[in-house]
Amino acid sequence: MTAPFPDHPQLSGNYAPLLMEADAPDLVVRGAIPPELDGTLFRIGPNPQYPPRDRQHHWFAGDGMVHAFRIRDGRVGWSNRWVRTPKFELERAAGEALFGTFGNPLTSADEARGKDSGLANTNIVWHGGRLLALEEAHPPFEMNPADLASKGYFDFDGGLTGGRMTAHPKIDPATGEMLFFGYSVGGYFTDRLSYHVVDAGGNVTQAAAFDAPYAAMIHDFIVTEGHVVFPVLPLTGSLERAMAGRPPFAWEPDKPGWLGVLKRGQHPEMTHWIEIPSCYVFHPMNAFEREGRIVADVMKYEAAPLFPHADGTPGDPAKATARLVRWTIDPARDEVKEQVLDGRPGEFPRFDERRAGLGYRHGWFAAVEQRRKGDRGNWTEIVHADLESDRRTVFSDGEAHHVSEPVFVPRAPDAAEGDGWLLFNVYRAEQNRSDLVILNALDVDGEPVAVAEIPCRVPHGFHGNWAPGV
Template structure:
């Protein structure tokens, strides 16, 4: 690996040297709390691969056939120790097959280098995002790649993604791990985000973030998965950037106000210090044509994980984002230690942001209250959209329990709440063949029934979500909560 590539690889995680352990006290406090609070089951450790047939309640639409690929952290504990943060767990890929009115499920751990070595050792060896460990040295970021954030189908292949390192290829049918994907030799071991955006031509845009170097790496891949364009752009005071949006002419990144410290013996997450009292949230706009910085906008300081879609509107660009009041990053890790409340002090709102290039002003319009995981129909990505799917929470805590389709023009919401005992995962919009509107299709997702310890595939009519699920497909077991995924017809 060239010196420059190695630097950007390790800078993606802010790594210098690291040393301390995932601790047994976290393990003990979580399990004590789990006995009293079934909601924490979503953050429980998982062991072993699973496969099974779901029991379908209701009726699956005859024209809904395909595979719903999902990915998230599954292993949080090893050798009596427990990770401190939800983002740390080893990737557990899932495949929900919908065919002829039946649903089957496969779940397998991604056999990364880290997972294999630590399984053999019977203990954690490498540093994680929010847990400081240094039992074994790190040569590059793929040595600690947990492949735990998204599953991307592309050109007949499937990739497990983690923003700090390379994609990991899996078998599309069995989810068996095939190995690290190097898109191009000079890009080996470079960070490759877990939130690529598809282009109308079948290719995709993606990025890598190197906070320790204050640089963004831009990728453009064609429909065959070949890299056609790359760029490295300096972004001052860069920190964790998890997602972005693509409009007709721009790539847009929201950079929250964190400082990256240099404290020794500390995890990457613990070295991110909230600076919202001194700096704004920045919208960094990059031209798709030149891959050069066009403009930077300032908004009130908030933290952000996920964005929805973006489109051009005359001399402006409009985009959707879920913004959290203050520093939400550390609060997401609280349930790992047994805390019942997650981000009660950092309520999140879905907003539409308008970037006015002539005035240099960014304006906001609130669309929805406490929420997360915005998605649009795949055929409108980077184009004008009028429907935005989000999960909602009935209280200030970010315990997601409802599915909601927002009309971004009128503000009206078509939603369904699952009720007490449910935790809802990201849902996606799936168009019917030849769909003519953004509601001509289905909403497909997964929800956890914590009272029965079962994972459930859910299917709604996108035109009438408030009527409730058309079908629930219950597994006879609980599979780990996933972060993101994609439906492939």
């Protein structure tokens, strides 16, 4: 018998897990689904199947659950499945949580120590004919796109160095290559990184390991046509802290940040490190090159949110809010200049990924009104940023309606940049259920093109991606 979940802000409201798997093959739709939309939106997020063992639960530590929205011939179907990792299966057999937060051996049950603690809960990508659920401390976990059945870990036929892959690989729109990195590849909380390039068919063409300035949680990275940039920022990892009962990941603002700049095609040991002031970035929007410099648009925090200081004291919530800034990185001068592009609190930046690593005009992100700064995840707006005209337009359904990360889908492969749709979920708190909303991507403050009504709620999650024709 499953025990009740504790009263915890990251286990209540729309953060509470959905304790069922279901199929709804034909959702009620208001409006008209564009006939060009033919494929599946896959979304993923943390969804613990059992109450946590640790008193200090963390939202990032829940089992992965995938939601699939299949759109074809003007109809929308929805289904959801847990990712059945070895951790999930071991705990399902036991009928309770066995692993401490992030697999902490100090708080794990005896039967879980030394076992795989993978969650596969952060992002889900379609590449090389495979659907991969990603979480940065483990290898990718393959799912069947047709029925969301779990297939198991995938290591690129033995080509994965260090056993870890970021949840945020980048796909080159010109070559179809997938670029990714891993951190702590030498063991828990080491400063060793890996870097991989995988061709369009899923074959590893480059794999190497190298050292970072210190051990840190590196959630995402920056890629242009000619360079990659590894942001090592002071959300540090420490096995010694974890074994002493202190935070395994903690914010250490006295440490500087570092940007590791590497030319694509070079061995990562040639990475050039540029020191920057302490800050944190979970997600860049996009990056490109201009006049020998790297221009990167990122969601920057003064201090990492959701994590305490190394002594366990909480961080300053006033600093734990991101805003969209532009870094202009000049490797020749070891210089990084910063410009604020949008001052409102936001996260989950996306763009037309046919422009990945290239100059671009349009971006979108989830946000809250300025007066609600520090809402910590209950995003209420979708913002369209026209970076050429400096114009902003906003979708909002009101403060009680919380939006997810927007995903852009082009109208056609050769459509102009931004010509297409945004797909995202809206949680309607007063009805305790969710919708799939489809907007014209260049008219986000206009009426939705279509709204598909989901018969239950989709919990707050992380990321999603569109798989055309799947």
